[in-house]
Amino acid sequence: MTKISKEEVLKIAEISHISLRDDEIEPMIKHLEGVLSYAERVQEIAADIEEPSDKNVNVFREDVVVRVDPETILCQAPEREDDYFVVPAILKTK
């Protein structure tokens, strides 16, 4: 049975770039514990075997530059200035 502390869930949320409100923490812990306690059973039979020969492999292609109208992409930006995406301050000001 996987147990998750409040500190742990806040750390995972931080890694995930998702904020959690105070009232969301307990339900999230409960949901996570439920899923992970079930998922634990992968340990019961996990064993190393020879890689199946029909495993898919990634195929690569030439990286060819294709011109598209940048406006179709830029026009979807939540905030922009000319051809740039604008974001809030990256570093905190004092």
Add this chain to the structure above:
Amino acid sequence: MDRLEFATITQLREKLDSQEISVAELLEFFINRCNKTDKKIDSTLEVFDKESVLKQFRAQGTPLSGIPGLLKDNICQEGRITSCASKFLQNYVATYDASACKRLKRSGALPIGRANMDEFAMGSSTETSAFKKTKNPWDFSRVPGGSSGGSAAAVAAGLVPWSLGSDTGGSIRQPAAFCGIVGLKPTYGLVPRYGLVAYGSSLDQIGMFTRSVYDAAIVFSAIAGYDLRDSSSRNVQKKDYTQHLTGKLPENLRIGVIDNVLNADGMSSEISEAVEQAIQVLEKAGAKIKHVELPTLDYSAASYFVISRAEAASNLARFDGVRYGMRDKSAKTLHDMYLNSRHDGFGEEVKTRILVGNYVLSAGHAGQFYENAKRVQRLIRRDFKNTFNDVDLLIMPTHPQPAFKFGAYDVDKLQMDLQDFFTCPMNLAGIPAISLPCGMTKDKMPIGFQLIGPHLSEGQIFQTAHVFEQNTPWHTMHPEGF
């Protein structure tokens, strides 16, 4: 054929070719039908206007030319919104056609809208959509299944003759079973995923819903085959899969019945009986039935939980509110903007899966969870491979229960997650499986079963499924009131 709305693609083709009806008239018929009848079940997120669809139409000498259909809203259609049923992407406009969409358009097919789904394809009931709850056309108090619930419900209700969905752990087959129609999850790498918004990249496949096996083969022939834009694409050329539909079973066909599944806990007796009858139909048609055991299947769901959530956490990291999608405009720093945008833009299920994914990948837990899950995946692949030395196809129920009521798993969320139990093993193994209707419960809810084959056995699956369909009445049944 009784009614245009429940006509097969082949029947519609004949009407178009004999000029009994024009492409514009047929298009108008289905658009009007979607606009009017979908109010009952809410299967679509958008139905396009006739002119904008016709503008893109080029008549082709193909079976799909001029035949309207729907695409799940995680498959990009150029110039249209692709929302994944998420607030995060509710205004996102696709800048290109997904390969599957492009291939359909090139074969003259007419995508006329976007089908509802679980948010980012994460769910088994379409209840996690940020916009609406799709109802099962057979019983409005029940879910259509998911995550491709809108695509399935629309085809079952006769709103369109075909639709596309995606299947990561069962998201085509389970809704096909719940709605009483045909749904195929193809071999991994056979249908290009370029332009499909990724959930679990090593598992995701695009497939289709139709009301007959022949129609499934027609749509599949249009979308399957190598595409250089998908790095996981298999080097298999396009072909006409309808040529397999001879009306006869493949010679000396051996079908394996997975005993430990048919006797699994929680299996409804109505469903096991319907599947037993399906086995008898195939035996009578000439198939040799063998009984097999696949004990690793009992561990599939656990392995699938870990792998799919891990990949989801990685894939959904791109949604950061910088270049497109939702942004929290009140945040003072970039970091807070990320955190708040993702908090507000994603629903509970999506956030939970991202957190689970990052947990199982994080230092200290990856060995216990992720690496073991990948080992179990290999065992499952090996077991399937060994089994396919003795049998050509496998048969099992698509789901142990018929469609459930809305809110059934609001409290016990783990039971919702376990909806994938009978379908996710094929995604882990990368093998194809079709779900076919094979009966009705006493409450008049459809029952489905799966035919499963080794990699690239779609031809054989279609051939066998077609024989089953010809010997049973289930595909001719439609929900009342449509």
